[in-house]
Amino acid sequence: MSAPEGHHRVSHDDYAGRALPFGDAQAARVRLESPRRVLPEVEEAQSAGRRWFRHPAFIVSIVTTVLAIVAMVVLLVLDPFGDDDAAAAVDGLTITTGDGSVSLAWSGAADGAALYAYDPGDEAPADLSQLVQGQTAWIPLSAGLYTPRTCFAVMPVSEPPAPVPTAASGAEDAGGSMICVSDG
Structure with missing residues (x-):
């Protein structure tokens, strides 16, 4: 291997026959150049x-x-999260009159229910939805929210809100149910 012109490779062999400071005989024979292609x-x-x-x-x-x-x-065909009118409708509305209170119970309306009270002579029904607890409602007589002639309508909660019916047939058409205190 020869170096290009102008370049000189230094190796220990260049110092052959000279005394190397701090060197030993073995190190003097090792070449310090690398092969051409590493x-x-x-x-x-x-x-x-x-x-x-x-x-x-x-x-x-x-x-x-x-x-x-x-x-x-598959989701469109099976429609697992779609609106199920049967689960939203109020069924089996019953009224139980007790000493100084009425209790309403129903089934259905899985998303919640709204409760309205109708008294003859009132212009609009009274919204008693704050008294609903699950699928029941307890209304004390001392609150003055009903009379012996009052009728209650339980409507499923929906978006947009369904109009409040004024008759039992209107409640059933909207998926709700209506019952009167006199029925209990």
């Missing part, structure tokens, strides 16, 4: 061209799109 040359790898529809990202995109469409169709 690392192999990097060659550009030839990659085969791929059609756009065979690219992995495109395939993954198509698969996830198909899965999303299938999930949407």
Whole structure:
């Protein structure tokens, strides 16, 4: 191996026959030059061209799109979160009159219910929804919220709010139920 012109490689052999300070005989024989090629040359790898529809990202995109469409169709067909009118309707409204109070109980109206009191001669029904606890309501006579002629309508809570019916048939059409104190 020869150095390019103008450059000179230094090795221990250049000091052959001279006394080396702090050196030993073994170190004098070791060459301080490196081989010409330390690392192999990097060659550009030839990659085969791929059609756009065979690219992995495109395939993954198509698969996830198909899965999303299938999930949407299943949800639309099964409609697990849709409005179920049977679960929203008020059924089996009963009234129990006791000493100084009435109790109302019903089934259905899973999302909540609104309670209205109708008295003959009143222009609008009184909203007693604050007395509803689950599927029951207890109304004390001492509160002055009803009379022996009062009728109660229990309506399911909905968006938008259903109009308050004035007759039992109107309550049933809106998914509610109506009962009077005189029925108890």
